[in-house]
Amino acid sequence: MRQPPVVLFVTSYVSPFMTELTAAVNDLGQVAFHAAYLETSQFANHGAHWNTAAERPDTHRRPADVPVTDFLRDWFDRYRPQVVICGYGRGPAYEATFAYCRRTGAVFGVFAEQPMRDGRLKHLARRAYYAQLWRRMPPTFVLAVGDRAVQFYRRLLRDPEAAVFFPYYQDLRPVLAIPDRPARDTLHFLFSGRLAAQHGIRGLAAAFEKLAQTHPGRFHWCVSGTGDEERWIRQAMARCPALAQAVSFDREFATWNDRLRPFAASDVLVLPSFHAGWGLVIPEALGAGMPVITTRGVEAARYYVEAGVNGLFVEPHPKDIHRALAFCLDHPQAVEAMRRHTRASVARGDVRVGAARLVDVLSRWL
Incomplete structure (x- = not known):
């Protein structure tokens, strides 16, 4: 043979x-x-x-x-x-x-x-x-x-x-198995990945600091990652008590599939990268039923995202990121409509x- x-x-x-x-x-x-x-x-x-x-x-x-x-x-x-x-x-x-x-x-x-x-x-x-x-x-x-x-x-x-x-x-079978989350008044945003400059963490922290001022008490932000750029998040939390109350960290995982825990508890992924060669958290989020807010700098992962269908494209700058975050809070029906197109969009991945x-x-x- x-x-x-x-x-x-x-x-x-x-x-x-x-x-x-x-x-x-x-x-x-x-x-x-x-x-x-x-x-x-x-x-x-x-x-x-x-x-x-x-x-x-x-x-x-x-x-x-x-x-x-x-x-x-x-x-x-x-x-x-x-x-x-x-x-x-x-x-x-x-x-x-x-x-x-x-x-x-x-x-x-x-x-x-x-x-x-x-x-x-x-x-x-x-x-x-x-x-x-x-x-x-x-x-x-x-x-x-x-x-x-x-x-x-x-x-x-x-x-x-x-x-x-x-x-x-x-x-993708583990993420596709995550149940759909019911609609809720407090929208849960997620950042997952390295807290590195290439992922626009400084601008992301500034956008969430502004969101805590324009939409206080209406969102939660889970940070699932470590890295030197965490300092920008900590500084924003120190300046803005409303943001500090809205932020949590979930990043200690015993097994590989434990990394999906924050995906199961979140509604929208935010990844405003200048450059992300992998961008694998995007198909993971879509597979878990989450619309994504991201940039066209996420390389291969961006071909899963259709603007306005299962996510939003932004420029990696605080004003543009804040605008997208606020849109999700002000238009929950649009988020729900995008959610319905998330899981099927990653079959090719x-x-x-x-x-x-x-x-x-x-x-x-x-």
Whole structure:
């Protein structure tokens, strides 16, 4: 009996999302898909619950006492993958993975977000760096997270059409199982994610401070995340007692699915990011029956959002965010109408859809 072709995904930190995709691909039985996690610790900005995903025989974490190059060499020697997908677009792990692919004849591809857009000069410098590196060590294809990522990487590939749109996928069954919340007088807003500058936390805190002044006692704001930008929320709470009474924090999770607890207790997600390569809280919120207030900077996740249908787009600035928050409070019937279009809008983001699509994309090189 012919053995299925082997595909290896090499990435940094343990990711429950990648573990879910690995399982879903292998359930199809067309390829033998493995995920190799090179980092031995957990990303500091991810809670401990990121490490609680069940270990599987098709996911492999590098032991702390084994160098990256030895770990990769053993993997290539043992499994002989036909296709390798690298979650690094640059750096030593990228170069080592490329070298092993060249040595063994494996097709080398990349799974990548668009680099951070934090200034035109920095963005041009990153593009020049990628161009120089990828001339020497070119990937055959790129699974690009978002349409802007597709545009960025197509400029760098020898075959521009080999940069294909491929967002993150996840097992949406747990969020789809969250019951609908009954309408209530006090609307519950949620921010979920890292409290980082790229998510517009300073402007978000200012918008909620103003909302506590224009609509006191009519909302609750749950913050589910940690990070340095929490200081802006704390400062706003100190200035505005009405806001302090409306804010709570829910961010200590023992297991992976515990992270959904605040989704089950909230009505509207607010994510005013300047840049969010993943944006996975958006399909999670929509799957949980929550309209979203977000920006067009959330990359791949924004293709789930239809303005006025299941959410609202804003600019990541306090006045615009406040306007959207106030709209939700002043027009509860509009929120309820958007809620009815949330769950169905994320069907294309389910991990089983992503698994079938990944196998189809890779069939060109298998």
